[in-house]
Amino acid sequence: MLHLNPKYVYSPVKQLAFNGTHLPTHQSVRDLGIMVNESLTRSSHIANITATAHQRVNLIVRTFVSRDVTMLLRAYTTYVRPLLEYNTVVWSPSLKQDITSVEKVQRKFTKRLPGYRNCSYLERRRNLNLMTLELRRLHADLVMCYKIVFNIVKLEFTDFFTFNTFTTRGHPYKLYVSRASANVRMYFFAHRVVKPWNSLPVNAVDFSSLGRFRDSLHRIDFSSFLVVE
Numbered sequence: 711m712l713h714l715n716p717k718y719v720y721s722p723v724k725q726l727a728f729n730g731t732h733l734p735t736h737q738s739v740r741d742l743g744i745m746v747n748e749s750l751t752r753s754s755h756i757a758n759i760t761a762t763a764h765q766r767v768n769l770i771v772r773t774f775v776s777r778d779v780t781m782l783l784r785a786y787t788t789y790v791r792p793l794l795e796y797n798t799v800v801w802s803p804s805l806k807q808d809i810t811s812v813e814k815v816q817r818k819f820t821k822r823l824p825g826y827r828n829c830s831y832l833e834r835r836r837n838l839n840l841m842t843l844e845l846r847r848l849h850a851d852l853v854m855c856y857k858i859v860f861n862i863v864k865l866e867f868t869d870f871f872t873f874n875t876f877t878t879r880g881h882p883y884k885l886y887v888s889r890a891s892a893n894v895r896m897y898f899f900a901h902r903v904v905k906p907w908n909s910l911p912v913n914a915v916d917f918s919s920l921g922r923f924r925d926s927l928h929r930i931d932f933s934s935f936l937v938v939e
Contacts, residue, residue, distance in 0.1 A: 743796060743797060744797055744800055744801055751805075752801045752802070752803050752804070752805075752808060753805070753808055755801050756801070756803055756808045756811055756812060757811070759793055759794060759796075759812075760794070760811050760812060760814070760815055762793060763790050763793050763794055763815045764815060764818070766789050766790045766793070767786070767790055767815060767818065767819045767822075770782060770785045770786065770789065770790070770819075771819075771822055777824045779823050779824060779825070779826075779838075782823060783823070783838060786816075786819050790815065790819065791816075791843075794812055794815060794816075794843060795843070795846065795847070795850070798846075798847045798850050798851075799850060799851060799854045799899050800899070802847045802850075802851065802897075802899070802902070804896075804897035804902070806937055809844055809937050809938060810937070810938070812843055812844075813842060813843050813844060813938045815843075816840070816842070816843055817831050820834040820835070820838060820840070821834065823838075826838075831939075832939065842936070842938045843938075844936050844937060844938045845932060845936060845938075848906060848932055848935060848936070849924070849927050851899060851902070851903040851906070852903065852906060852907060852910075852927060853920070853923070853924055853927075854899070854903075855871075855903045855907050856917075856920060856923050857920070858870055858871065859871070859883055859885075860917075860920075862920060870899075870900040871885045871886070871900060871904070872885065872886040872888070873885060873886065874886045874887075874908070880908065880909075880910075880911075880912060881910055881911075881912050881915065881917070883907075883917065884907075884908045885904045885907060885908060886904075887904050887905065887908070888901060888904075905935070906932060906935050909935075910930065911930065914926060914929050914930050915927070915930065
């Protein structure tokens, strides 16, 4: 049983009991693989996964005898990157320090590859054909939004979004931007994804299928929504 009493809610902490036994309280709890803290921020989870990811990077660099860049990169995308991308729709960071912390794993790994030490992060990514982790998270948000809008997943559209029927400009699947009075709500998936979703250009995005939609995202410039260069 998970009970949260967020810091921004000014109410006394309730002592819960089950069959006469008081339940212990914790500042953070792991729920379905995601660390949730009393402030409902992502920082605890991010600190946890980035620490593990850096350990895995160190193991790859130390234990792989081969210095072949392709092999090392494959090890990274197999053993490290999935750890940093598990359920990002739930915990995608909003604070610049957290975004930078996650991206630092890929920055450090690519810098340690043979022949890449003196290259900029942008040059390393271009040569290795890597997107920033921040951009990959945005793509994941948009793909999940597509699945909900087109009823591909078993989630109720009305639990997350409302169609914007007040504008005819842009693509026909624009969503209503709801107001958020707290940062927790503002950076929740159903709120943060609306602006980039509504900004999708009609002449570049293909809504005809999930595969084509996913591919078309690579042709769109999302730099105005990103922190990492």
